[in-house]
Amino acid sequence: MNNGGATIDRRLSEAEIAEILEDASHYTQKSGASIEALKIVQKHRGWVSDESLKQIADLLDMSVDELDGVATFYNLIYRRPVGRNVILCCDSVSCWMLGADRVREKISERLGIGYGETTPDGEYTLLPIVCLGACDHAPVVMVGEDLYHDVDEARLDQMLNKGA
Numbered sequence: 001m002n003n004g005g006a007t008i009d010r011r012l013s014e015a016e017i018a019e020i021l022e023d024a025s026h027y028t029q030k031s032g033a034s035i036e037a038l039k040i041v042q043k044h045r046g047w048v049s050d051e052s053l054k055q056i057a058d059l060l061d062m063s064v065d066e067l068d069g070v071a072t073f074y075n076l077i078y079r080r081p082v083g084r085n086v087i088l089c090c091d092s093v094s095c096w097m098l099g100a101d102r103v104r105e106k107i108s109e110r111l112g113i114g115y116g117e118t119t120p121d122g123e124y125t126l127l128p129i130v131c132l133g134a135c136d137h138a139p140v141v142m143v144g145e146d147l148y149h150d151v152d153e154a155r156l157d158q159m160l161n162k163g164a
């Protein structure tokens, strides 16, 4: 469960540990489960704190630096608290050519936040992202797990009202 920015840091729960170890059991080296383990903790807490990162690294027999490297390169792992809904605006070339900047401006106007910011109610965080693989339907925006194609003002209303 994503609690948004209100998540309180604490030890990993039994359920989180069980899920991580279950996933790691499919790999010869536990570190093979590193991305999945980060996703498991993020699913429960909304983001991955330093304390959680350390505990996951211990479980997977990895150093904290190694695991942090994985988390840094995988841009859907959040290392700071985020809102209940993360809005990812593609800013790669196809989306940029077809109005991604305008879409981002409209979202910023509506929510009063820029990139890297979260609304005061903890509902939305806005972040840029590289190509989401749907360039033929640019501009593309992802809200939570939902991908929105051909985003225009009407689509924006649909996107933002759904998460509210």
Ligand code: FES
Binding pocket: 090, 091, 092, 093, 094, 095, 096, 130, 131, 132, 133, 134, 135, 136, 138, 139, 140
């Ligand atoms: S450039 Fe935006 S989805 Fe590919």
